[in-house]
Amino acid sequence: MSAPAAELVNTSKRYGEVQAVRDVSFVIEPGEVVAMLGPNGAGKTTSISLMLGTRKPTSGTVRLFGMDPKDLKARSRIGVMLQESGVPGMLRVAEIVELFRSYYPAPLATAEAIRMAGLEEKAKSLVKDLSGGQRQRLYFALAVCGDPDALFLDEPTVGMDVEGRRRFLEEIGALATKGRTVVLTTHYLEEADQLARRVIVIDHGRVIADSTPAAIKARVAGKRVTFSTGTRPDESQFAGLPLNSKQIEDHRVRLLTNEPEQVLRELFRRGVEIQNLEVAGADLEEAFVAMTHQQAPT
Amino acid sequence: MSTATARSATAPVLPMLARQSYAEFVKLFRVPAFSVTSIVLPTMFYAFIGLGQAKEPLFPGSGVTFGEYFLASMALYGVANVMVLGFGISLANERGQKQDLLMKSTPLPAPVFFTAKALSALAIALISIVVLGLFAAVAAGVQLDASQWLTLGARAMLCSIPFIGLGFALGYLAGPNSAPAVTNLIYLPTAFASGLFFPLRLLPQFLQNLAPYLPLYRGAQLVWDSVGARTEGGSIASDWLYMGAYTVVFFLLALWAYRRDQGKKFN
Numbered sequence: 001m002s003a004p005a006a007e008l009v010n011t012s013k014r015y016g017e018v019q020a021v022r023d024v025s026f027v028i029e030p031g032e033v034v035a036m037l038g039p040n041g042a043g044k045t046t047s048i049s050l051m052l053g054t055r056k057p058t059s060g061t062v063r064l065f066g067m068d069p070k071d072l073k074a075r076s077r078i079g080v081m082l083q084e085s086g087v088p089g090m091l092r093v094a095e096i097v098e099l100f101r102s103y104y105p106a107p108l109a110t111a112e113a114i115r116m117a118g119l120e121e122k123a124k125s126l127v128k129d130l131s132g133g134q135r136q137r138l139y140f141a142l143a144v145c146g147d148p149d150a151l152f153l154d155e156p157t158v159g160m161d162v163e164g165r166r167r168f169l170e171e172i173g174a175l176a177t178k179g180r181t182v183v184l185t186t187h188y189l190e191e192a193d194q195l196a197r198r199v200i201v202i203d204h205g206r207v208i209a210d211s212t213p214a215a216i217k218a219r220v221a222g223k224r225v226t227f228s229t230g231t232r233p234d235e236s237q238f239a240g241l242p243l244n245s246k247q248i249e250d251h252r253v254r255l256l257t258n259e260p261e262q263v264l265r266e267l268f269r270r271g272v273e274i275q276n277l278e279v280a281g282a283d284l285e286e287a288f289v290a291m292t293h294q295q296a297p298t
Numbered sequence: 299m300s301t302a303t304a305r306s307a308t309a310p311v312l313p314m315l316a317r318q319s320y321a322e323f324v325k326l327f328r329v330p331a332f333s334v335t336s337i338v339l340p341t342m343f344y345a346f347i348g349l350g351q352a353k354e355p356l357f358p359g360s361g362v363t364f365g366e367y368f369l370a371s372m373a374l375y376g377v378a379n380v381m382v383l384g385f386g387i388s389l390a391n392e393r394g395q396k397q398d399l400l401m402k403s404t405p406l407p408a409p410v411f412f413t414a415k416a417l418s419a420l421a422i423a424l425i426s427i428v429v430l431g432l433f434a435a436v437a438a439g440v441q442l443d444a445s446q447w448l449t450l451g452a453r454a455m456l457c458s459i460p461f462i463g464l465g466f467a468l469g470y471l472a473g474p475n476s477a478p479a480v481t482n483l484i485y486l487p488t489a490f491a492s493g494l495f496f497p498l499r500l501l502p503q504f505l506q507n508l509a510p511y512l513p514l515y516r517g518a519q520l521v522w523d524s525v526g527a528r529t530e531g532g533s534i535a536s537d538w539l540y541m542g543a544y545t546v547v548f549f550l551l552a553l554w555a556y557r558r559d560q561g562k563k564f565n
Contacts, residue, residue: 052403054564073307075405082403086395090328091321102317103406105309126328142400152403 003066005030005150005181006051011060013046013205020046022205023060028183030149033176035192036185037288038202044185045083047202048154051183052080065149076105079143081136081153089128093119093138096127097145104146117141118167132159140168150181157188169194189288201291208291216288222258224280229253230273237272308405318406318414323421326384336383337426340376341433344368347495352438356497362527366442369434370521371494373454376430377423378514381461382468382485384419389469390477393559402564416462423458427451442525449524457517460541463548464513470555492518498529513548516540 006028013021021043028034036044049055050062053069067074087096094110101107108116114123117137122130130138136159143151151172157165172182172195186192192199193213201209201216209216222244228251238246241263244256257263260279267274327333352365392398401411431447434440442450472480489495491505492514498506509515510530519537522528 054399054402056565072405072407075403076308078403080400080403082399084396085400086392086397087400088321088325088392088397090325095321095324099317099321100404102314103309103404105306107309139400146405 002030003063004028005032005065006183007061007063007066008047008050009061009063011050011057011062013043013050013055014058020205021050021057024202024205024207025060026200026207026210028181030181031176031179032198033172033182033196034184034198034200035196036183036200036202037189037192038185042202043205044202045154046205048082048152048183048185052078052152076103076146077149079146079148079151081139081143081151081156083154083158085139087127087135087138087142089126091127092124093127093130093141094123096138097141100142101145104148106147108145108147110145113141113145116144116171118164133161133164136160137164137168140171144171144175148180150183151175153182153184155185155187157186157191165191201288203291216291222256223260225253225255225257225260225263225278226280227253227277228275230275233272237267237270241266311407311410314406315410315414315417318410319417319421322414322418326388326418326422329388332383332388333422336376336380336422337429339379340372340426341430343375343495344372344430344433345437348372348434349438352434352440356527357499362525363440365434365438365440366525367497367522367527369430369438369440370450370454370525370527371518372430373427373450374457374514374517374521375489375494376426377454377458378461378489378517379485380419380423380426381458381465382481383465384422385415385462385465386468386472386481387477389415389466390472390474393469394474398563412466419462419465420455420458423455427454446524450521453520453524457520457541460513460517460545460548463545463550463552466552467548467555470552470559488512488514491515493529494518513541513544516544 004027008024008026011021011024012019024043024047036047038044046055050057051064051069053062053064053071053075062069064071064074065077069075091099094114097110097113101110101113107113114120117140119134119137119141122134127135127138136156140153140156143153157168160168169191172184176182176195182195184191184195197212199209199211199213199216200207230251232251233248233253235248238255241255242257242259243263244258245254246256247254255263264274264277264279326336348365348368352363352368354364356362356364356367431451468477468481468484491501492498492509492512493501494514498509498515501509516537519528519530519532520534520541523534523537
């Protein structure tokens with residue numbers, strides 16, 4: 001039997017005063033496509049860093065393919081895209097892909113990795129001359145060039161253009177079909193919904209949900225009520241309403257509630273001026289917002 | 299697990315080292331601010347300072363010409379310059395751009411990375427002394443025996459090794475913005491104080507007292523010795539001993555600086 005692709009057992013990570021990850025446990029089996037969701041600072045990147053062995057847990061155990069994540073045998077089976085990591089600007093695209101291939105025991109052909117990332121026309125360009133989106137594609141090429149069993153992608157589509165994202169999602173889908181493990185963090189919930197068969201929601205360093213996108217949506221059975229107001233809404237106007245969550249940005253109000261009729265009736269009674277009203281079923285994003293708002297920090 | 303036995307668990311090291319060394323070389327070579335200063339600067343100094351008085355004796359009655367003395371000096375200046383700038387500044391820049399973050403999560407072993415960096419800098423150092431030697435021979439008419447040329451080249455390259463350690467240490471201690479200033483602040487005055495630009499006896503007394511403890515001074519004795527321009531009575535063995543000690547000290551300093559940096563980022 002084969003070991004899990006990645007495994008965290010009662011893992012905590014503290015940076016000085018900041019508790020980034022609190023007693024997190026989960027197992028990612030080979031072939032799973034997992035999205036990690038959570039607001040900024042929730043502990044997603046730290047969780048990925050722990051799985052990659054670039055951060056040491058303060059307590060608990062982390063394993064990558066049953067090994068210490070720092071073991072080069074384990075690292076030889078993974079490909080990685082990280083937020084904000086740099087690459088040497090004075091190398092050409094094909095040169096750096098060649099270089100990264102040499103780190104892996106059974107890599108893809110250079111041209112294949114470049115094709116998967118959609119960088120065929122930039123193969124001879126210097127890395128420093130790439131645009132932000134092209135650079136992101138290069139990181140993807142570097143992540144897949146070793147033909148890894150598992151991919152760890154931290155915010156992979158940030159900065160990609162529409163075409164880049166479409167192609168990227170296709171390639172991830174193809175890798176998943178081939179039985180590769182994919183772990184990605186994202187802000188685009190639509191991406192998680194499209195790609196992942198499992199979503200791990202992290203907030204304040206804890207796993208607050210771990211199931212299919214459908215199950216997470218079902219956890220929030222409520223409706224989304226969205227409207228604008230003529231004058232800036234006052235917090236007190238929403239006091240005592242049966243709301244799961246509330247977001248107010250300038251004149252735009254987004255509410256999540258299980259009792260939309262009662263909420264609207266009460267708002268009209270209080271004389272709140274309501275324009276452009278929309279009531280719809282909650283999507284994954286609402287579910288996510290509702291869940292992370294319900295969890296009070298400890 | 300059949301897939302694990304079907305292929306080896308990690309990539310072979312030698313092809314990895316070859317690729318990495320090539321990449322490191324290209325990275326340095328394609329930055330004109332680095333490659334031009336490393337390769338051209340020693341020769342330029344030679345043209346400005348050495349050329350006019352190349353045929354004159356180093357001091358009245360000396361059998362050694364200023365051209366020979368200055369060739370040895372600039373060879374050492376050049377190779378050490380590559381090491382301190384090559385590592386000091388490029389490493390600090392790479393850290394500034396968080397290139398180490400991505401490298402750290404690949405299966406590239408750290409020793410391969412450092413060996414490749416050292417090899418690429420040694421290659422550029424070799425180019426710099428070949429260019430300098432050709433210029434000295436052709437433009438200044440410096441004539442040495444074949445064995446003297448070889449000894450000079452070999453000693454200059456060997457003397458660059460402690461500075462690899464110093465360069466690594468600077469690269470991990472200095473910030474990306476301060477690295478060029480810090481390295482030049484240390485390197486240029488040290489080169490002067492070691493008598494690389496003007497014979498030591500022309501320098502102030504306090505520098506003459508300080509010089510014997512500087513690594514460049516010990517290296518200078520070795521390269522000057524190869525052209526017969528040694529300025530100190532001591533033995534070659536003691537110079538090698540000093541260089542060996544500096545190598546150990548600088549590499550330990552580099553190791554400490556590296557661990558300190560890694561501890562901050564990857565703990």
